[in-house]
Amino acid sequence: MDIEQILAAADKCRAALRRGDPADRAAWLEAVAAALDGASAELIALAGTETHLPAPRLTGELRRTTFQARLFAGGLRSGELLPVRRDAADPDWGMGPRPDLRRTVVPIGPVLVFAASNFPFAFSVFGGDTVSALAAGCPVVVKAHPGHPELSRRTAAVVTEALRGAGAPDGTFALIEGIEPSLTALRDPRIRAAAFTGSTAGGRQLFDIAASRPDPIPFYGELGSVNPVVVTPAAWAERGAAIAEGWVGSLTLGAGQFCTKPGIVLVPDPDAFLAAVDLPAPGRMLTNGIREGFADAAGRVAELPGVRVAAQGPANDEGVRAGVLRADAADLLADPRALEIEMFGPAGLVVGYSSPEELIGVLHRLPGQLTGTVQAHSTQTDPVAQQAVDALTDTAGRIIVNDWPTGVTVSGAQHHGGPYPATTAPTTTSVGLSAITRFQRPVVYQGAPASVLPPELRDR
Amino acid sequence: MDIEQILAAADKCRAALRRGDPADRAAWLEAVAAALDGASAELIALAGTETHLPAPRLTGELRRTTFQARLFAGGLRSGELLPVRRDAADPDWGMGPRPDLRRTVVPIGPVLVFAASNFPFAFSVFGGDTVSALAAGCPVVVKAHPGHPELSRRTAAVVTEALRGAGAPDGTFALIEGIEPSLTALRDPRIRAAAFTGSTAGGRQLFDIAASRPDPIPFYGELGSVNPVVVTPAAWAERGAAIAEGWVGSLTLGAGQFCTKPGIVLVPDPDAFLAAVDLPAPGRMLTNGIREGFADAAGRVAELPGVRVAAQGPANDEGVRAGVLRADAADLLADPRALEIEMFGPAGLVVGYSSPEELIGVLHRLPGQLTGTVQAHSTQTDPVAQQAVDALTDTAGRIIVNDWPTGVTVSGAQHHGGPYPATTAPTTTSVGLSAITRFQRPVVYQGAPASVLPPELRDR
Numbered sequence: 073m074d075i076e077q078i079l080a081a082a083d084k085c086r087a088a089l090r091r092g093d094p095a096d097r098a099a100w101l102e103a104v105a106a107a108l109d110g111a112s113a114e115l116i117a118l119a120g121t122e123t124h125l126p127a128p129r130l131t132g133e134l135r136r137t138t139f140q141a142r143l144f145a146g147g148l149r150s151g152e153l154l155p156v157r158r159d160a161a162d163p164d165w166g167m168g169p170r171p172d173l174r175r176t177v178v179p180i181g182p183v184l185v186f187a188a189s190n191f192p193f194a195f196s197v198f199g200g201d202t203v204s205a206l207a208a209g210c211p212v213v214v215k216a217h218p219g220h221p222e223l224s225r226r227t228a229a230v231v232t233e234a235l236r237g238a239g240a241p242d243g244t245f246a247l248i249e250g251i252e253p254s255l256t257a258l259r260d261p262r263i264r265a266a267a268f269t270g271s272t273a274g275g276r277q278l279f280d281i282a283a284s285r286p287d288p289i290p291f292y293g294e295l296g297s298v299n300p301v302v303v304t305p306a307a308w309a310e311r312g313a314a315i316a317e318g319w320v321g322s323l324t325l326g327a328g329q330f331c332t333k334p335g336i337v338l339v340p341d342p343d344a345f346l347a348a349v350d351l352p353a354p355g356r357m358l359t360n361g362i363r364e365g366f367a368d369a370a371g372r373v374a375e376l377p378g379v380r381v382a383a384q385g386p387a388n389d390e391g392v393r394a395g396v397l398r399a400d401a402a403d404l405l406a407d408p409r410a411l412e413i414e415m416f417g418p419a420g421l422v423v424g425y426s427s428p429e430e431l432i433g434v435l436h437r438l439p440g441q442l443t444g445t446v447q448a449h450s451t452q453t454d455p456v457a458q459q460a461v462d463a464l465t466d467t468a469g470r471i472i473v474n475d476w477p478t479g480v481t482v483s484g485a486q487h488h489g490g491p492y493p494a495t496t497a498p499t500t501t502s503v504g505l506s507a508i509t510r511f512q513r514p515v516v517y518q519g520a521p522a523s524v525l526p527p528e529l530r531d532r
Numbered sequence: 533m534d535i536e537q538i539l540a541a542a543d544k545c546r547a548a549l550r551r552g553d554p555a556d557r558a559a560w561l562e563a564v565a566a567a568l569d570g571a572s573a574e575l576i577a578l579a580g581t582e583t584h585l586p587a588p589r590l591t592g593e594l595r596r597t598t599f600q601a602r603l604f605a606g607g608l609r610s611g612e613l614l615p616v617r618r619d620a621a622d623p624d625w626g627m628g629p630r631p632d633l634r635r636t637v638v639p640i641g642p643v644l645v646f647a648a649s650n651f652p653f654a655f656s657v658f659g660g661d662t663v664s665a666l667a668a669g670c671p672v673v674v675k676a677h678p679g680h681p682e683l684s685r686r687t688a689a690v691v692t693e694a695l696r697g698a699g700a701p702d703g704t705f706a707l708i709e710g711i712e713p714s715l716t717a718l719r720d721p722r723i724r725a726a727a728f729t730g731s732t733a734g735g736r737q738l739f740d741i742a743a744s745r746p747d748p749i750p751f752y753g754e755l756g757s758v759n760p761v762v763v764t765p766a767a768w769a770e771r772g773a774a775i776a777e778g779w780v781g782s783l784t785l786g787a788g789q790f791c792t793k794p795g796i797v798l799v800p801d802p803d804a805f806l807a808a809v810d811l812p813a814p815g816r817m818l819t820n821g822i823r824e825g826f827a828d829a830a831g832r833v834a835e836l837p838g839v840r841v842a843a844q845g846p847a848n849d850e851g852v853r854a855g856v857l858r859a860d861a862a863d864l865l866a867d868p869r870a871l872e873i874e875m876f877g878p879a880g881l882v883v884g885y886s887s888p889e890e891l892i893g894v895l896h897r898l899p900g901q902l903t904g905t906v907q908a909h910s911t912q913t914d915p916v917a918q919q920a921v922d923a924l925t926d927t928a929g930r931i932i933v934n935d936w937p938t939g940v941t942v943s944g945a946q947h948h949g950g951p952y953p954a955t956t957a958p959t960t961t962s963v964g965l966s967a968i969t970r971f972q973r974p975v976v977y978q979g980a981p982a983s984v985l986p987p988e989l990r991d992r
Contacts, residue, residue, distance in 0.1 A: 139627040159945040167599040171935060173945040178925055180958060283743035287952040453983045461984040465638055465975055466547065473980040475631060485619040485633040487976040492747040498640060498973050513958050515925055516947040520933040523913045524921040
């Protein structure tokens with residue numbers, strides 16, 4: 073099918089999906105999860121070939137992906153994901169008589185999802201954006217990431233077949249490839265929202281298109297984040313070497329190709345911290361483009377005033393090395409650009425601070441972040457940790473204490489978002505059950521009899 | 533203070549407001565409500581002079597305004613407006629061990645509010661946008677509407693004094709005037725969100741500025757809506773003349789200067805409907821600019837193919853007449869432009885339909901709406917009403933049955949929003965308690981000890 077046929081099909085089934093039983097949508101998600109589990113050996117092998125990610129990681133990621141689909145299915149069945157609210161008619165309401173009001177949520181309409189490169193299952197064809205949009209009752213058009221084209225096609229075939237087998241209407245799901253068709257879709261009035269996970273530059277271009285339509289639509293972009301880590305003096309004194317080791321592990325996991333990679337660590341004693349850093353050879357990068365972008369970003373940071381290369385690890389088989397840069401907080405207070413450049417890959421910046429005031433000053437210079445991490449004393453009250461958590465609360469969507477930001481749980485309370493450039497929609501999340509609200513539009517019915525109300529709003 | 537001082541003061545108190553006790557914010561809102569009640573005679577007189585709205589309307593609107601502030605205060609005290617969610621650590625979580633996650637909401641930061649012309653209290657200096665942003669803990673900078681400058685200044689003085697007396701920090705609230713300072717503020721990185729109620733053209737210009745910032749911010753614009761009304765054949769047969777009378781009342785209320793004015797009515801027998809229409813002389817328009825804009829819009833609609841002027845009422849003392857235009861559904865299906873032009877003032881379009889299919893076809897051509905109204909049979913199941921409600925659900929944020937869209941209750945279940953151009957943020961509302969979510973940003977804490985958690989997330 074060409075893009076016009078795909079958009080027409082999505083639009084055509086829109087009303088049927090809205091009117092459909094949420095339990096049916098739950099069954100669709102569960103059918104896809106089962107089908108992906110059934111095809112796991114084939115899919116994981118294909119993913120390994122195209123992304124160079126190791127099998128254990130891909131196995132865990134696929135488990136996460138099908139778990140996520142079933143979690144949303146469960147939320148549909150329980151009603152948790154379909155909030156309704158009723159205000160009964162009240163002749164004595166303080167501003168004047170109140171009519172009967174019953175509010176529900178309806179799907180926003182067909183959604184365009186831009187798949188990410190770095191999670192070929194969990195943020196790709198049937199990742200969190202697709203699942204939350206389908207759970208909301210929206211037809212979904214996914215633009216495949218070119219980093220794993222065969223996996224995208226094969227995943228889409230499994231999804232399409234499972235949806236059809238479970239009774240979903242034609243048009244509920246489609247895969248497209250290539251930039252031009254995706255831009256055609258993004259500009260099309262039948263597309264009512266878009267979601268994206270990727271770079272700040274690419275995401276911003278798409279955001280600008282969505283915002284400049286004759287009818288602007290919500291664009292939920294998860295873009296860039298350097299994910300600062302604060303090591304307090306008390307934590308440093310307690311377990312400095314273990315923190316350095318933990319940081320290197322989180323920094324180099326998946327060759328540093330995570331949205332939540334802890335790219336900056338603020339420490340009270342940078343020389344001792346660096347002495348404890350032991351960099352491994354990284355895994356292979358996802359694509360040549362990401363490898364080149366990583367080298368470029370790391371090179372730009374290294375050339376900033378006050379920044380220098382402090383350590384490099386051994387090369388992997390494509391010549392990529394993990395690296396650590398170093399600067400002092402005073403330099404970043406004078407020129408904060410190093411706080412704004414995401415090095416998407418296995419590199420990080422160690423920043424020495426000489427006082428809590430300097431530390432907090434740097435935190436206040438950070439742009440919006442997905443995460444902020446504080447390594448605090450494990451048992452004692454730690455005043456610097458309190459200050460750092462407070463400062464990060466103005467900047468980040470998730471604040472981690474005595475753990476690492478990579479590895480984002482999918483659950484009800486999870487929040488994966490933050491002020492720009494972490495996202496383009498700072499009140500929303502792209503991970504966890506609340507991700508569905510991005511694709512739900514409230515509708516309230518005033519004085520409506522049961523015969524015209526949707527089922528969930530009728531009196532029991 | 534100049535705009536730089538105002539923005540600096542808002543930014544300076546931002547963290548204090550975030551850390552503050554929500555009960556204190558509730559007390560601020562209540563103090564302002566009491567102060568506005570205390571100044572009501574003076575404010576209502578001033579509003580009458582500047583807006584030409586009658587005293588009973590203004591009295592009711594001020595009551596609504598202070599009621600609204602107290603409703604948000606109550607929601608803060610009860611905790612309803614500050615949702616928290618906890619996922620306890622779970623080693624057996626299906627995708628792998630889950631850490632302890634505790635999510636709360638924090639204020640998004642300083643908010644710029646563009647006051648509306650047509651509700652000099654309820655959507656102006658201390659209207660719903662200001663109250664919901666303050667309730668969220670955001671400093672607010674209000675751009676006064678030039679249609680009621682003295683009232684804006686006097687209201688701001690009452691608000692400022694009451695906030696100070698109740699202990700709110702300096703910078704919590706400020707009034708600015710003029711387009712240039714407001715654009716400076718909209719572009720300033722210290723402003724983190726903006727809200728607007730007004731015309732589609734003006735709101736779109738501001739939306740474009742917010743979206744094109746180096747760091748785009750949410751822009752909550754409530755723009756244009758023609759608010760269609762469907763009269764079903766069964767309702768027409770039951771009480772046609774009463775419906776025509778009710779429509780004229782809602783159409784001409786406040787000289788038709790409501791966002792929810794029912795500007796289009798679809799009827800099965802337009803000749804008989806028009807025969808039952810009796811137009812009064814309208815009240816005086818709010819401003820000369822609105823009067824001219826109204827004449828221009830009505831003139832443009834009247835010149836469209838198939839549209840003609842069907843009735844005009846007597847002139848008011850400024851020469852403005854209420855008017856009714858007429859078209860047939862077949863004409864609008866061929867050229868839907870008349871469905872897209874809001875005539876902000878006392879004019880409406882009567883559209884005759886010859887079949888339910890034609891009716892539903894017209895409803896599907898409508899752009900996003902704040903409201904859709906269906907006049908259905910009052911006791912019998914009405915299949916056309918069912919179809920119309922279903923079609924309007926794809927288009928409108930509030931669907932009213934056997935009542936009129938003007939007069940929007942402020943309550944928990946209320947929703948005042950809709951797809952573009954009704955709003956620029958279709959998942960949000962600008963009326964009702966949920967309006968606060970526009971200004972709340974979720975933050976989740978992972979593995980954090982009580983000593984660094986905000987109070988609401990600590991174990992009891």
